[in-house]
Amino acid sequence: MKILFVDDEKDVEALFRQKFRKEIKSGEIELAFAFSGKDALNILGEENPPKFVYVFSDINMPGMSGLELLEEIKTRFPNIQVSMISAYGDSENYDRAMSSGAKGFFTKPVDFERLKKEIAEMVKNQ
C-alpha cells in the first residue's frame, strides 16, 4: 500500500521511515515523501490512476497549503484518502479539513500509535 507524506520539513522523511521501519521491511506499506503541495501533486500525477491509497499532509506549508492540497486531491483523485497533520489543532482548521473531505486529523507532535493503528486499519481493508 502506497502512502504519501507531505511536509515541508525534510527530516519528516527520516523520522517516518524509521518509525515504520518494520512495516516497510515487511512490504506492508511503501512510503513516499513530498516537500510541498505542488511536489505532492506532481508525484500523484506521475501514474494514472495513481497507486497511492493514502496521503498525510501538513497544513502550514509555504506555497500551497495542506488544505488547498486536500481540495485539489479530492477533486482530481477522489479515491485517495487524505488526512491532515498539523501543529495548529484549532477548530477552524479542523472544521475546514473535515468539510473538505479529510479522513482524519492528527495534531503534532504526532501520536505514532494512533497513526500506526490508522494505517494498519487501512492495510487490512485493502
Place this chain on the structure above:
Amino acid sequence: MDALKEKLLFETLQKVLDTTATANFPLDTIGEFVVSDVMGFGTTVDEKIIGIQGFRKLLEDQREQSKGLDIQFKTSLIHRRIFAQENAALFTHDFTVTIQMGNEENVLPLRFSTVFEYFNDHWRLVHFHGSQAVNSEGDTWHRNELIKKNEALQKLVDEKTADLKNKNAALEQAIQTIKETQDQLLQQEKLASLGQLTAGIAHEIKNPLNFVNNFSELSQDFIEEIEEELEKTPNTSEKENIRDLLEDVKSNLGKIRHHGSRADNIVKSMLMHSRGGTGSMDPTDLNALIREYSNLAFHGMRANQNPINVEINLNLDENLGLIPLNGEDFSRVILNLIKNAFDAMRDKISMVGSDYKAKLEIRTKNLANRVLVEVEDNGPGVPEEIRDKLLIPFFTTKKGTEGTGLGLSITHDIIKSHLGTLDIESSVGNFTRFKIELPNSKT
C-alpha cells in the same frame, strides 16, 4: 451792622431757602435776591450752576421732580460769618429733606452753604453749595470706601481665581489620566503583540522540539533492538564494552527525551496563554497546576529584569482531589498573583535593603464544600485605603508603564467566572495575603 441791613440779610437768606422749600415760590422774583452771575454746586454731578438762568432751571427741575411727593424740609443754621466792612456774609445750614413714600420715610441729609454780597442796598446770593452727607464717617477722601470696594473686588477676583485654579487642576488631572491611559493602552498593545509573538515563537520551537523528542525516542527503541541482536552474538570483552557504551547512549537519549518533554510542556503553556481559552471547566489537579506555574513564574522572574531571591514554600493539601477548573484561565490567576508578590517584594528590597528575606508561601486547603488557595508574601503590604481599589481595572500603583492595572482585575474576573471569591488581607510592612475560595468537585 445796623438793624435794617441785618434784617434785609435774613430776609434774603430766608427767600433763598424758600425757593426750594416753598412749593409755589414765585420764581420770577429771584432776580431781586440772586446776582445774575450766581454760581453754585448741587449734590449731583450735573448740578453745577452758572448764572441766574441756571439757578432757575435747577429750581424748576426740583419743582418738577417733587410733584406728587410728600416732601418736608427742615433747616437749621450751623454757622454764619459776616465779613469785614459787613458787605459779605456766609451761612451754613443742615438742610434735611424727608420724603414720605407710602409707609416708608426717606431722610436725605443735606448740607447747604450760601454766600451773600451787599451792593446797592440789597443782599444778593452770589454762591451756594449743597452736598449730601454720606455714611462714610472719618473717610474724608472716601479712602476707606475705596478700600472696601477694592477688598470686595479683590474677594471677587480671588473667588474667580480659585474657581479657575480648581478648574485648571481638574483639567490637569484629566490630562494626566488621559496620558496614563494612553501609556497603558500602549503597554497593552505591546503585550498583545508580545502574545502573538509568543505564539509564533512557541510554534516555531515546537516543530524542531518534536524532532528532538521523536528521534531520541526512536533511537532508544533502536538501541534496545541492537541490544537484543547483540545478545545473540558470543560473549567477548568487546561485546561487554559495546553493551556498556550502548547503555550510556540509551541513558543519554533518555535524558534528551526527558528535557525535551520539559521544554515541550513550557511551549505548551506559552501557547495556552497566547491563545484564548476554550472556557471549558475540566477536573484539574490544582496542586499540580500551582507547582507548575509557581515554578514557571519564578523562572520567568529570574530570567527577566531585576531578578530577586525569593524563598518559595508550597504548602499544598494533598486531599484536594480534582477541582473543576479552566486550566488556562486559572493558571493566569496563579501567575498574576505570584508576579504581583514578586513585584511587591522587589519594592520592599529596594526600600529596606538586603537584610529582608523575601518569602512567598502558597497554600491549598480542602474545606467542606470549597477549596482555599492562599498566596502570601512578606512584602510591603497594601495600605487599607487602596485595598478596595486593587480590583478596579486600570488601577495601578506601579510607576509609568510597569503595570497595566489589569492583572488583578482580570484575576478577579477569572475567579468570579469559577464562582469563586477573592479576598485581600494585609498588614502594612508585614504581609499581603490573597485568599481564593473555589467550589470543589462536591459542590
